[in-house]
Amino acid sequence: MPATAVRARSLTKTFGDVIALDGVDLDLSTGSIHGLVGPNGAGKTTLLGLLLGLSRPTSGTLEVLGASVEQAAGSATGFVDGPGLYPSLTARQNLSSISSLRPGLAEAGTVDALLDRVGLADVADDPVRGFSLGMRQRLGLAAALIGEPQLLVVDEPANGLDPAGKRQMHAILCDLAADGVTVVLSSHRMDDLAALCDEVTLLTAGRVVFTGPLSKLASESGDLDYRLVTTDPAATRRLASLVPGLWVEADPANARYDDRALVVRGPEHAVDELVGRLVASGTAVRELGPVVPPLEAAFLALTGSPSDLRQVSA
């Protein structure tokens, strides 16, 4: 198997005047779980469609599993599609009908093993019409695994799943990656990406604004806003004003009912210095943490989305 599962160069896709993808370069390692993230309209679905061979690029090249995307499509790639199931058929019938369309794959044992793998063995003979969104999502995953795809494309994997279902979905995807399957997942949920992905690609308006490990993405967040609760807010404001580069305001999320909470923005070392001064002055720190988690803050910074904090000096 090639070391690089997906290789895109100058990949561009237009729909009339709309440039959905604009010169995308991408290298995804075999057996990795790669997250695709970006604001609405960034081009994620368009890229997933190209990876699956559902549409063709306007220009540029796309190789999947060492071959042209047309060669890989269908046999080597799979797509998790919960809503695309037949509601009147049972879970088992859905999988059997899909596998019967693909010669050489229609073994009853495979279907049962797949139902078991996604935790639906107990409801194998129930009609899908009565399934919850999460159950459909898991059956969609089982359907995508028919034919043992080497590239699995997943859109919002945890959509509609309760915490147990989500853990199960994550475990299945991690197992697949450990077996050498390359997983590309598109999600708006940074917590899913953080739990699953080796690397992420951040798209904005059809362009790649970041690609690499999550740890590197977190470091792109710039200065974070911290929620700070102390035993003496007035002293805290006064001490913060002595630390260069630090901005403080009342926490806008809680101002109506809690005037002790402040929001502090500044470089990490300045926040550390404030904490040192607070402790030295006998003011206890009851809460200190980022208002927006670092990955989300990086997303907002790199996609140019507005931040909530109005900068007001102490």
Ligand SMILES: Nc1ncnc2c1ncn2[C@@H]1O[C@H](COP(=O)(O)OP(=O)(O)OP(=O)(O)O)[C@@H](O)[C@H]1O
């Ligand atoms: N078939 C199409 N015809 C015309 N325009 C399209 C088509 N498909 C996508 N687009 C446009 O291409 C751009 C990228 O769309 P795409 O659906 O890939 O974004 P996305 O990142 O998946 O968004 P979302 O998070 O909202 O699903 C958008 O401006 C969209 O309107």
